[in-house]
Amino acid sequence: MAHTLRKVTESRLFFPSLILALILLFNLVYDPGFFRLDVIDGNLYGGLIDILRNGSTISLLAIGMTLVIATGGVDLSVGAVMAISASVAAIMMNPVIIGVELPPDLMKFINDPNFTYAPLWQVILVTLLVATLCGVWNGVLVAYGNIQPMVATLILMIGGRGIAQLITNAVRIQIFYAPYAFIGNGWLILPFSLYIVVFVFLIAWLITRKTATGLFIESVGVNSRSSFFTGIDDKKIKLIAYTFCGFCAGVAGLVASSNIRTSDANNIGMNYELDAILAVVIGGTLMAGGRFSLFASILGALAILATTITMYAVGVPASAVLAIKGVVVILVILLYAEQIKALIRRITAPKGARP
Secondary structure, eight states, X not given: OXXXXXXXXXXXXXXXXXXXXXXXXXXXXXXXXXXXXXXXXXXXXXXXXXXXXXXXXXXXXXXXXXXXXXXXXXXXXXXXXXXXXXXXXXXXXOGGGGTOXXXXXXXXXXXXXXXOSSOHHHHHHHHHHHHHHHHHHHHIIIIISOOOHHHHHHHHHHHHHHHHHHHTTTOOEEOOXXXXXXXXXXXXXXXXXXXXXXXXXXXXXXXXXXXXXXXXXXXXXXXXXXXXXXXXXXXXXXXXXXXXXXXXXXXXXXXXXXXXXXXXXXXXXXXXXXXXXXHHXXXXXXXXXXXXOHHHHHHHHHHHHHHHHHHHHTTOOGGGHHHHHHHHHHHHHHXXXXXXXXXXXXXXXXXXXOO
């Protein structure tokens, strides 16, 4: 029994699962109807569904951020890349806002929910391509420019929102195209954005667990120099991690902009990079790099979103949310401290065993 308990507590899923469970338990005590699920028009609705739906963007960012942090880096630009993605998508659907003259027979349809200047597949493809190129830019600066990850990604973090505003002439473009809005607002029993998260997660899982890429990422994170001498191209591995992180930010930008139906370059993705980093840390991936768990990072993202929803539910002012998140960071750091881990090992050690 003690051996099983110790094995459970040493799992990377233990702490994020525990944190999420405690938050959900508090919600259950505070609001007994929190776990209630309603079926409306064949779709599921409820508090738990809201957490999953609203946490989709952070989950997408956490998937990409996990690979970056596992290499020993960090990407501070994911929020800005989300804003760029939203602007690119909106301008492709409604370019009239920047002075592109549409044919007279099309002008009357610009507010029609079935009208878009570019087909949906082109909007998605070009948007993801731009976001991926942003990730390539970060990867080149870090891997081949030997610039510190925080400094390299800070460039795009600062300049990215300016780029997003340049794309749209600093105008918030309303998105009327219904098929695009379905990405963030659609339901197929569950919110459609959840299926997108699962799809991206499976891509990342297959790349990192069914090929040697995941092992190479962990090796580079533990010791980049030693990995180089064993024949691993550490620069290419870092480039792959940052490129995929950019792709994930692009997908998150599509989900976020379709959810609010506008390209708000000032607010889309604002401070999301901090939530993504915190989600990965809660998931047990060390900032120094090394071993990682994609699923644990998603649990961390859901824990953050559940914490935010809980704070709003109990009446915490919006201005105090960031301060409370800071307290959560401190608690997470304490939970992962070696002293706490040693205490848990002593508690779960078999009787008579040496500590």
